[in-house]
Amino acid sequence: MDFFGELYLRSTLPFLSESVTAREADYLARVFADVPGPEPVADLGCGHGRHAARLQASGPLAGRVIGLERDALSLAMRRPGFPVVRGDLRALPFREGSLSGAYAWYSTLFAFTDEEHVRILREVARALRRGGLLVFHTVPHERLAASPGAAFQRTLPDGAVLEEASRFDVATGRDEGRRTLTLRDGRVLSASYAIRYYPLAELTALLESTGFSISWVHGGLDGEPLTRLSADLIVGAVLRDA
Template sequence: MYLRSTLPFLSAEMTQREVAYLERAFQGLALPGPIVDLGCGHGRHAAPLNTRGALAGRILGLELDALSLRERLPGFPVVRADLRSLPFRPGSLAGAYAWYSTLFVFSDEEHVALLREVARSLRPGGLLVLHTAPRERLESEPQASFSGRLPDGSHLEEESRFDAVRGRDEATRRLTLPDGRVLSGRYGIRYYRLEELTQLLESTGFSVEWIHGGLEGEPPSESSLDLIVGARVRPA
């Protein structure tokens, strides 16, 4: 359902801008080894990054969803695995990135274990880039809804509510396909305050290197729609 209901909103222009940001973020990474796309989906970042530019030949995808893997774009290797149990040897990766809060759909305890797994898999000095949304954005609009027709004729309905006490955005999504079949489900995403996120990273083996509020590398502000953090694995 996520693939079918989200893909229509991911424009080629936005993907190009995000790919350009990731290229800039990793272009100076001198460490040997692959850079893994954690939760690569159908590969809209991994495919272009691995086939051209400074990161060509270095990108590896990791995804659990079978449909996304079957429909993934060509041009990059991929492994099917769970984010909470990475199939990589210690210190075997040079870098990793995760987009759209991919790392924060579990419990707080699992987020700690997950980030420790990423730190274990990266070489000392390895770079993690993660993207999420500023918590303040959710706090300013704690309730949201959407109802509309998608390009393939499907009808999408979604209701979400941000719980400021738990820091979680809880949502229900219902997708009615053109043939009448209905897909529905619930999901939650954890949004951390910046100081909480910094503490979480530093407690799991990272040192925060930069914080951006957008794809041009601008600092966070009250109007930021993005929160992008770059963090390095500390030497053991």
């Protein structure tokens, strides 16, 4: 089973409250407020469109958001009001220089191999206009290194039981785990995952090698500086002139 399919959607939806989504969308609206136009801004791995629908409806990105998603169920359940294409991050279905910006949330860009991460960032660089803005969210390497092991079991509001165990390898920067969701009808969804978390210095080098320059690094949705205690790592990077 593909981890980023029905399992991921059904196990994460209960934790994505409207208040959480509103705060994240407000952050994105602020950082994209001055993005050049009129080209669209892509939500890379838009899922069911919780950010895209809000940003498309009002604010500085109103009418300019386009979603990209691979999972068919997420597309079937997406919120209305914004255009979306089905596609893969490693081969973006966008023309060269056709986007003013792009964003990706919850480590979406880094659920592949290191070689594929280079390919993904080069694809984003190809699709962006010069000076275009890439914004992405992940978790600080240091936070995972401080607590490398995690395991939990929880009953979700719909009665499904969610179980997960993971282990972060500090040397490789990969968090590997397995998630199992037992639905009320007895059906079991289970899959393994591996997500790469880069130290900031490595992330900076990766971005620079693929044509980007970091404009800012935030440790949270209020734009606060990144510290050893930060729960979030949010990066804004601009595509350099050739």
